[in-house]
Amino acid sequence: MLRKKLPLKNLLKKPFRTAALVLIAAFMTAALFGGSVASASLQNGLESLEKRLGADIIVVPEEAEAKIELENILLQGTPAYFYMDKSLRERIAAVDGVELTSAQYFLVSANAECCSVQVQIIGFDEATDFTIKPWLKETYSDTLGENEIIVGSSLSTQVGHSLKLYGVECKAVGKLDATGTGLDTAIYTTNDTVRTLIRASQEKGIGVLAKQSPDDVISSVYIKVKDGYDIAEVAGNINLTVDGVEAVRTRSMITDTADRLSAISGGINAARIAVWVLAAVIMTAAFSVLAGVRRREFAVLRTIGFSRRQLGAEVLSESGMICAAGIAAGLIVTALTVFPFGRLIEQRTGLPYLSPNAAASTGYALTAAAAVLITGALSSAYSAYRLSRADTGNILREGD
Template structure:
């Protein structure tokens, strides 16, 4: 006769009491799903803000008066927008004390949805003076490659954000195809959904559009106006004092400070992080308390079963092992299914979450996600074993004859 192991007896017990098993699996699954999702979302939001802040590259952004929120929408969520001011403003700003570098941007937004192969914001930048986008573009080429500057100067190529899908021959704007010379690495910001072109290429696109009768949501002219001026401060210069100098000398402009933008976003997300923490802690406590109630009830209803095992020669350790294996199975199976459920709910809907929170999500690399999943699984195992500890100790001390006599 085949000897029954503690594991086989535990699995038989779990399959026999299927309703009880499923209820415990559901509890542990919800616990793992909530903790994993909260950790990943918190990491993704914080990483998204840090990535944008790091890659913005400018200390100040000067925009037309009243366009501050539009500028923030372009930077953070990638919402196509338009606002224009005179091109000469960039030269005036460069002469202000505390300003080290300036470069201009032009945001092109078409009235027609038929202009392009896909809905996208076209961003023109000054190749000669740019210090924001150019470093990213150069990263998409091999070291010491001259392809970047050569193609931009001679061929009118474009560089796309990481989310922009392109055809093999390039992208089409207003009937003309432009080759793609590079794709930016993912930043989690609005620029992931944009197409970047030099100012010369932008003027070509603008002229092609006008020639074909396409209009624009403004009177902005690619040759005489810009949308924003990005400023890098000199070493030791203060953002606040420089901003005051700019607004006092140049009328009808507003200054968007990088630190102010991201501190405002971080403050608005504090409540989101708090809710995520409360959710994870609450679900974990509910799971531990519920299982701490269920396990003793289950042991109480199985007193006769464990007594018979003891009478048949099973040691105290054997009975405790059976309950331990049951707890381990519940925790591992529930933990893995919960993590899988969280992945199915979070990753496919990251775009919707981006839109709802107006903040980009930049998830950790697969290796970090795997380690996070392992940590969550270990935490769930610990929580379940903690819930079952009292019951395991009680079973290990069970005396069969006195128990059967009481029964």
């Protein structure tokens, strides 16, 4: 009975020493678990962005800001609008190697009634669209009616509820899955509804969009390149033959993001490994020093009948309890930081960030816990061996 309770009693008797060791284990757990979740979230976000863009090339107006604004819309959800003549779409479609084209029209709402932000409204052509429809089908299979909208996952508007834009009641008929990108904050609708919204904006005296109807202009053209054609070559041909536009390879846009993401992920991984190694060294040193300090205590235990095996088990039990407490604290603190503040991390880094699902997160938590337990056991194993092999008589005589 005493032997079973002894490790816990020993730990409670020295609260500061125990707290310091628990803190190290918690720090190690937080670094391993938090680092894994953050890296996976960034990777998920990038994969989601890549899948979601769906097109090989995106054509935007030639103005220098257009490409940057498009990236801001896609990555950070910063609402923006830019326009080019609608006839350009036919000229782009005529370029050799272009298989499918679909135009989109960007509109920025005035502040929505519920909050002080502008919302990106994307008008798309249902007949030609191949980038949004595949995602809409997951939530909505019918065609969009008048004043019906599809909302991104970051809008709290629920399916079946209405949202007022320029005073027009728009009914949400579908909601998209989260992508961790700026696309989550947009509203998607047909060009007919966009026209209604523009008319409403004119009636409200918001003149900025007055002469820019989707009848005359478009914001971007999404292109699917025919099989066997080089995407870079097709993009180059569009830039050469169609004036006033810039064809951007979606892959190049993603590459820039992937490079930044890779640098951040690399930093996270390096910090994770550094913390792990440092914590392992500190724990080994701490257990080793403690083994020296506690030699007499263990010698006394030996004289009252503890076997060498039981002494070893005592040290390993203490280390296991310390690690278990550290793991619990580390996992709780990390889970309370990384998951609820995921959106904030996405905003601050400007990178797509999509938290892993519950199963994957549990996997990361279990891996981190196992790594800390094994590290703790290995750190204390040598001390356990030393203490169990020590010459009890000599140790007790040293104190005389």
